[in-house]
Amino acid sequence: MSKKSSDRRVLEEQTVSLKGTPGKTREKPHYLGHRERLRERFTASGPSALPDYELLELLLFRLIPRSDTKPVAKALLARFGTLAEVLGAPAHLLQEVKGIGPAVALDLKVIAAATQRMMHGQIKDREILASWPQLLDYCQAAMAFEEREQFRILFLDKKNGLIADEVQQTGTVDHTPVYPREVIRRALELSATAIVLAHNHPSGDPTPSQADIEMTKEIIETGKRLGIVVHDHLIIGKKRYVSMKGLLLI
Known part of the structure; x- marks a missing residue:
């Protein structure tokens, strides 16, 4: 990823105009720099360099765009055990974890379904x-x-x-x-x-x-x-x- 593209992504995520104060922005949320560093580590080193909770964070970045997803990722793993168990958990149980609503639970189940479809493709016609x-x-x-x-x-x-x-x-x-x-x-x-x-x-x-x-x-x-x-x-x-x-x- 180029530095220009990286800067643009951070700017898009962090820029929120202050109500009634044109031209000013809110203080940058603390988690935005963490998000960009995590993306860079994944790009540079691949998934094996990240523990389960950080891979789960990367998924949640897109599903929960305006919150710190680290506590949510850690709460999911504390409840279910592993990344595989999080994706395998029923949607109604996922929603019992703070920060996971119906839409996010559904998105996690779609990711799980795509993973299963990929694995099925590895045995089909073999x-x-x-x-x-x-x-x-x-x-x-x-x-x-x-x-x-x-x-x-x-x-x-x-x-x-x-x-x-x-x-x-x-x-x-x-x-x-x-x-x-x-x-x-x-x-x-x-x-x-x-x-x-x-x-x-x-x-x-x-x-x-x-x-x-x-x-x-x-x-x-x-x-x-x-x-x-x-x-x-x-x-x-x-x-x-x-x-x-x-x-x-x-």
């Missing part, structure tokens, strides 16, 4: 087993912070390319009804030869329950009779995930 880290990142972003359990199925072709990604069921805070025959029926409709199962635990603990294990084994047996392979069942928590295959449960 061989899923060769893109496993990207798949895990996508499932984490899409499901980890949901308030109710979701049961998601990724349908794969014979080359393990992604055909479809669908949320088949949404349940309560601790249970989702899953019908193995319906899972396999949908796979046959899409001409899938393999699937990856995933569901979230809103409690945050991704430890599989006995019901999770039994349901997964039933889907595996039902699919085996019709030539459909279950590669894995991922359980997504807020901070980590588990793989049933990795735990040797299937």
